[in-house]
Amino acid sequence: MRRASxxxxxxxxxxxxxxGVLGCYAAxxxxxSDAYLTLVADKSGVLHGQWDIALRxxxxxxxxxxxxxxxxxxxxxxxxxxxxxxxxxxxxxxxAGSRNHCVITPLxxxxxxxxDGAYAALMFDVTCAGAASITLNYNLFFAxxxxxxxxxVGRKGDDVATAVLAPQNSTIVLP
Amino acid sequence: MSVRLSWISVAFVGxxxxxxxxxxxxxxxxxxxxxxxxxxxxxxxxxxVPARTEPAVQRMHVLRAAWSSAPQDMSAALGLAEAYVDxxxxxxxxxxxxxxxxxxxxxxxxxxxxxxxxxxxATILQFRHQFADARDFLRAxxxxxxxNAQAWITLATLDMVxxxxxxxxxxxxxxxxxxxxxxxxxxxGSLRSYIGHAEQSQAxxxxxxxxxxxxxxxxxxxxxxxMAETAERxxxxxxxxSRYRDALLATPQDNFLLVAYADFLLDRGRPQEVLTLxxxxxxxxxxxxxxxxxxxxxxxxxxxxxxWIMAARFDALAQRGSDYFGREQSRFALQLQHDPARxxxxxxxxxRVQRAPWDARVLLEAALAARQPAAAAPALQFLxxxxxxxxxxxxxxxxxxxxxxxxxxx
Numbered sequence: 031m032r033r034a035s036x037x038x039x040x041x042x043x044x045x046x047x048x049x050g051v052l053g054c055y056a057a058x059x060x061x062x063s064d065a066y067l068t069l070v071a072d073k074s075g076v077l078h079g080q081w082d083i084a085l086r087x088x089x090x091x092x093x094x095x096x097x098x099x100x101x102x103x104x105x106x107x108x109x110x111x112x113x114x115x116x117x118x119x120x121x122x123x124x125x126a127g128s129r130n131h132c133v134i135t136p137l138x139x140x141x142x143x144x145x146d147g148a149y150a151a152l153m154f155d156v157t158c159a160g161a162a163s164i165t166l167n168y169n170l171f172f173a174x175x176x177x178x179x180x181x182x183v184g185r186k187g188d189d190v191a192t193a194v195l196a197p198q199n200s201t202i203v204l205p
Numbered sequence: 206m207s208v209r210l211s212w213i214s215v216a217f218v219g220x221x222x223x224x225x226x227x228x229x230x231x232x233x234x235x236x237x238x239x240x241x242x243x244x245x246x247x248x249x250x251x252x253x254v255p256a257r258t259e260p261a262v263q264r265m266h267v268l269r270a271a272w273s274s275a276p277q278d279m280s281a282a283l284g285l286a287e288a289y290v291d292x293x294x295x296x297x298x299x300x301x302x303x304x305x306x307x308x309x310x311x312x313x314x315x316x317x318x319x320x321x322x323x324x325x326x327a328t329i330l331q332f333r334h335q336f337a338d339a340r341d342f343l344r345a346x347x348x349x350x351x352x353n354a355q356a357w358i359t360l361a362t363l364d365m366v367x368x369x370x371x372x373x374x375x376x377x378x379x380x381x382x383x384x385x386x387x388x389x390x391x392x393x394g395s396l397r398s399y400i401g402h403a404e405q406s407q408a409x410x411x412x413x414x415x416x417x418x419x420x421x422x423x424x425x426x427x428x429x430x431x432m433a434e435t436a437e438r439x440x441x442x443x444x445x446x447s448r449y450r451d452a453l454l455a456t457p458q459d460n461f462l463l464v465a466y467a468d469f470l471l472d473r474g475r476p477q478e479v480l481t482l483x484x485x486x487x488x489x490x491x492x493x494x495x496x497x498x499x500x501x502x503x504x505x506x507x508x509x510x511x512x513w514i515m516a517a518r519f520d521a522l523a524q525r526g527s528d529y530f531g532r533e534q535s536r537f538a539l540q541l542q543h544d545p546a547r548x549x550x551x552x553x554x555x556x557r558v559q560r561a562p563w564d565a566r567v568l569l570e571a572a573l574a575a576r577q578p579a580a581a582a583p584a585l586q587f588l589x590x591x592x593x594x595x596x597x598x599x600x601x602x603x604x605x606x607x608x609x610x611x612x613x614x615x
Contacts, residue, residue: 062299062522062525063303064525085251086252086300089255090300094254095256095257098256098258100254100256101254102251102252102254103249103250103251104244104246104247104248104249104251140241140243141243141244141251142239143239144517144521145514145515148251148252151241165207173307174303176303176306176310177299179525179526181521184210191211192210193208193210194524194525199208202207202210203207203209205209
């Protein structure tokens with residue numbers, strides 16, 4: 031560096047930044063953090079949920095790959111079910127007003143394959159007292175990755191509602 | 206603020222292809238997608254994740270621990286965020302740009318944000334092709350520190366990617382002033398390869414390499430990559446090959462270099478080598494596209510499934526509202542979905558935001574395939590103004606100009 035005062039322009043960083051010049055493949059990383067949240071309302075008003083969360087994201091957040099070898103096995107995921115649920119459900123809230131308490135009941139954990147890898151599929155039910163409209167608040171991963179998005183799909187009979195949950199759009203009122 | 210949802214018709218949501226893009230006519234070709242299951246054995250490997258045995262991952266763990274124990278320490282935060290960005294670029298995984306963004310957020314949103322945090326935020330946005338937002342952060346960085354070398358380097362990169370070569374020339378002068386002669390030479394050398402002076406570019410890059418003698422592996426790889434690209438402008442294929450190989454010797458896992466070299470191999474009719482080169486890099490969407498293109502060239506039995514997966518990945522990106530993959534998507538539409546009209550549409554949208562040689566090429570190829578030569582006019586005009594030399598692009602441009610001059614309306 032000609033000027034000692036030039037901050038942070040060390041060669042490797044500069045290399046990274048200038049690499050973009052070559053043709054922007056740097057931006058082509060693409061693989062981003064998505065989750066998929068599906069809620070199906072039955073006639074009694076219970077919501078049956080499936081929440082697919084990328085295992086790569088969960089591994090970053092709560093370190094699932096205990097042996098550190100980079101090969102996440104079903105055994106490692108299965109044994110961490112409780113940790114995964116404790117972590118994930120902290121960031122998913124249902125609210126139907128002060129007198130209509132909502133309860134999330136985790137049912138089971140499976141695996142779902144998506145185009146970018148394997149996801150933990152968290153199955154759960156949501157029951158709210160009373161028949162008030164339900165507000166969903168989603169905050170998974172936003173604090174550690176603001177580019178995380180959840181693709182929400184709600185179904186009731188033949189009706190469907192969708193939303194993309196993001197830090198600026200983390201609360202939705204279910205129809 | 207909350208948003209009240211309303212019901213919409215099922216038919217529309219079908220197009221949204223929920224849960225991993227499982228919708229669509231081709232879903233049946235990849236059984237298992239969108240159908241949860243319980244693996245049969247505990248020992249079954251279900252996902253590859255970064256291994257802690259890798260030095261770069263270990264380094265991130267150390268930096269993360271340092272930052273966690275001193276979250277108010279900006280240098281700890283910047284060190285970790287930079288490590289995330291570098292690693293994400295190397296393995297072709299945009300998650301790490303998001304992790305970096307979260308780590309520097311307190312400084313970026315500070316009342317008086319420091320230039321270094323603003324520049325890193327701009328780098329992350331550039332990485333996502335949010336060029337206008339990246340420029341806003343750079344402007345703020347210059348306000349805080351007009352002599353910030355990294356900010357000038359980033360602006361030069363942006364101006365080159367977006368084809369504003371006059372501005373890039375000025376930026377490179379500032380890079381020389383504030384980042385030193387070697388990086389200034391590399392900046393100017395890179396620029397000249399886009400404006401019809403590829404020989405000068407080679408000379409400058411050699412000088413830069415000499416000035417940076419004994420540089421780190423990533424820096425050597427970076428310069429070799431720039432030289433490879435310049436050799437491509439000149440059609441010196443043996444030089445291209447040896448430069449890419451040099452670069453990959455220095456940084457064998459670099460997603461950017463692997464993908465650029467794979468494109469070279471595909472152009473040279475060597476798809477089998479692409480499959481070998483990119484084995485294990487399927488997680489990166491850009492690498493995966495080249496794998497699928499190579500599979501098409503060798504008529505692989507895996508092709509149909511891979512095309513479905515690639516389409517599902519693009520669908521997933523579209524669902525979340527990301528649209529920064531126009532170049533790849535246009536190539537995918539043209540070469541693998543055989544849909545020139547869609548390829549042209551994507552290439553034109555992409556051309557509005559980025560104008561590197563590959564962006565021109567996908568537009569020209571799509572216009573030719575779609576038999577709409579006039580649609581390529583913006584790129585043809587740009588190529589005339591900039592005098593880009595390129596043995597692949599020039600014949601395409603010539604063909605289109607001939608068609609336009611002959612008033613071909615096919």
